Amino acid sequence: MITKINTDIPTSVNKDIINNLYRATNWFFGSDKILNINISNKDAGFTLNTTMNNHDILNTYAKVIYTMVEKNTFMKFKKIDRIYWNWYHPGSDMKFHEDDLQDNKFSIIYNLHDNDGGTELKVNNEVKFYKSEESTALLFPSKIEHRGVSPTKDLNRFSLNILIEI
Numbered sequence: 001m002i003t004k005i006n007t008d009i010p011t012s013v014n015k016d017i018i019n020n021l022y023r024a025t026n027w028f029f030g031s032d033k034i035l036n037i038n039i040s041n042k043d044a045g046f047t048l049n050t051t052m053n054n055h056d057i058l059n060t061y062a063k064v065i066y067t068m069v070e071k072n073t074f075m076k077f078k079k080i081d082r083i084y085w086n087w088y089h090p091g092s093d094m095k096f097h098e099d100d101l102q103d104n105k106f107s108i109i110y111n112l113h114d115n116d117g118g119t120e121l122k123v124n125n126e127v128k129f130y131k132s133e134e135s136t137a138l139l140f141p142s143k144i145e146h147r148g149v150s151p152t153k154d155l156n157r158f159s160l161n162i163l164i165e166i
Contacts, residue, residue, distance in 0.1 A: 042093035117157035
């Protein structure tokens with residue numbers, strides 16, 4: 001159900017992606033589907049949706065990651081539905097959510113660097129934590145509740161969330 005995949009994408013490529021993310025425009029506050037931003041609440045990090053925007057280099061990197069994940073699994077992917085890049089800091093606080101409720105939708109969470117943040121997935125009311133490990137991806141049905149976990153010691157956590165159709 002939840003598959004952990006080592007993509008073997010080199011550190012130099014991940015650093016190039018992060019450099020492009022630092023320069024990218026159109027970041028917005030992440031909302032985990034509940035947009036309730038005020039100065040008294042913690043934010044849910046930042047999100048950059050490159051699916052619709054003109055971020056050709058970031059979309060190309062996402063397609064390479066998508067291909068490497070597919071190569072290392074038994075599944076055949078049909079298409080990418082959405083590309084979200086996520087940027088968390090120690091003050092970010094994310095809520096559990098599903099990416100999609102359809103049976104033919106899967107989520108890929110790809111970690112761009114090692115840090116003490118990660119991803120939590122809730123299966124049968126049990127929460128499992130997956131620490132951010134560079135070049136590692138999680139593949140799981142999009143209807144599984146999950147959330148990003150911000151770093152506490154490291155200053156940043158960058159990850160990629162790709163919603164796919166199988």
